[in-house]
Amino acid sequence: MDLGLTGRVAIVTGASRGIGRTCAAALAAEGAHVVLASLDPARNAEACAAIKSQAKGKVLGIPTDFTKDDAVRTLFDRTMSEFGRLDIQVNNAAYVGAGDFFALDEKKLAEAFEHKLNGTVRCSRYAIPHMRARKWGRIVNVAGGAAWHPQLGAITVGLNNAAMLNLTVALANDLGKDGILVNAVVPTSIRTERHDENIRKAMQKSGKSEAEVLAPRTSRIPLGRMGTSEEVSDVVTFLASERASFVTGSAWAVDGGASARM
Ligand SMILES: NC(=O)c1ccc[n+]([C@@H]2O[C@H](COP(=O)([O-])OP(=O)(O)OC[C@H]3O[C@@H](n4cnc5c(N)ncnc54)[C@H](OP(=O)(O)O)[C@@H]3O)[C@@H](O)[C@H]2O)c1
Structure with missing residues (x-):
């Protein structure tokens, strides 16, 4: 299938590692020009080179x-001066700690939204005028399964991801007339470096093997395993493409069936 991505210009946030990195790699392999935006300059440079x-x-x-x-x-100004257009925005960056409801103070609450939702709002605000100008655009928001599985022990993750879905639908409803399609992917249990780090910590703390630490997580997944970041970026790449031309305002679970429902 030709995804029609050749020559399109994409910004991917959080592209230095994990899901963002494979999204950037997949779009670039399909012929899009890709801007990798992430925080740490050295990790950003390493990802670009790879x-x-x-x-x-x-x-x-x-x-x-x-x-x-x-x-x-500055990210959008530099992208425009380099490429003169922006077609695709993948809002993936996040640094969300699992904030417990009863441990939240004003500062932690404000920071929690700053580290995912607010960055997405900011990037979308700058991206949309460029897409409107050409009457074509794709915004893909990377949310997370906590949006659909609220827990007080990880309330900041859930609230951020639920808000990402709300924003997705609100933008999709308004921007369809401008040829801009807005969708979300909802990953859960994807093995990224960050996830592996958490598993290592859990192994150290509990003295359990990797299989023992993973078992309670994978037993809730119909496919019986964790996912890969490539399995998420394949869906993101489709949603960013010409081929997704009648898809907007949707949320695509990429979780091995963990959120499956009627
Ligand atoms: N992995 C999962 O199972 C899972 C489950 C549910 C949802 N998600 C969602 O999927 C997305 C990607 O997750 P991941 O596991 O691939 O994450 P990750 O490996 O932790 O990578 C996070 C990326 O975000 C960047 N970032 C963090 N703070 C930033 C800031 N202030 N400004 C710009 N960039 C910043 C990081 O850049 P640096 O290189 O500078 O650190 C890094 O590139 C996130 O939105 C996450 O909530 C993932």
């Missing part, structure tokens, strides 16, 4: 702190 070797389009790294409005404006 992705360039497989890319059909151009790859540009712009280290960006998406909690800072000035930095986000």
